[in-house]
Amino acid sequence: MSNGLSPLNKKVVDSSDLYLYRNVGRFESNGGILMAMKNEFVEYLLELLEPFGGVRAKAMFGGFGIYRNDLMFALVAEDTLYLKVDEKTRLDFTAKGLPPFIYENKGKKFSMSYHQAPEEALEDPGEMRQWAEKAYGAALRAAQGKLGKKPKQK
Numbered sequence: 001m002s003n004g005l006s007p008l009n010k011k012v013v014d015s016s017d018l019y020l021y022r023n024v025g026r027f028e029s030n031g032g033i034l035m036a037m038k039n040e041f042v043e044y045l046l047e048l049l050e051p052f053g054g055v056r057a058k059a060m061f062g063g064f065g066i067y068r069n070d071l072m073f074a075l076v077a078e079d080t081l082y083l084k085v086d087e088k089t090r091l092d093f094t095a096k097g098l099p100p101f102i103y104e105n106k107g108k109k110f111s112m113s114y115h116q117a118p119e120e121a122l123e124d125p126g127e128m129r130q131w132a133e134k135a136y137g138a139a140l141r142a143a144q145g146k147l148g149k150k151p152k153q154k
Contacts, residue, residue: 039064041079051125052132073132073139075114077101081122082114083135086142090115092134113142 042057042064049055049066057064057076066074066081073084082101085093093115101114121128 039076039079042076045076045081048122048125048128049132052129052136055132068132068136071136071139071143073135074117075101077103081117082112083117083131084138084142085113085115085135086138088141089134089138113138 045066046055046057052068055066055068057066063075063077065072066076075082083093085100096118098116098118100111101116102109102111104110117131118127121131
């Protein structure tokens, strides 16, 4: 490889040309400049989600989006994992008292279709896989819904 990394180093996080290599434990641009964006919690989540397959993280808005097959199904904000929900899965989260992801912009609070992941999922890969499948299913349904919508008339 031209960047000096061995083939054993797997790319697990990307954001434009910014990469995190698990075995080197640091972010590195294509030019080899070290960046201070390492997030151990995100690294841990990627390892926990590895059995789910094809999962990567992308830095965004001070947090991270968690993707599978280029479809965002989770987000990380302030070292908290939130999973995508929809009408089919929301009750599973609310029944456990898991709060939605809420952000503030210009003094207003906005809730998104993501809820906090249960603690037990953060400790057990099998449990995480079940919750990740729910979230990925919600993301797939949302994407399919967007494809089926008619374009806005101007």
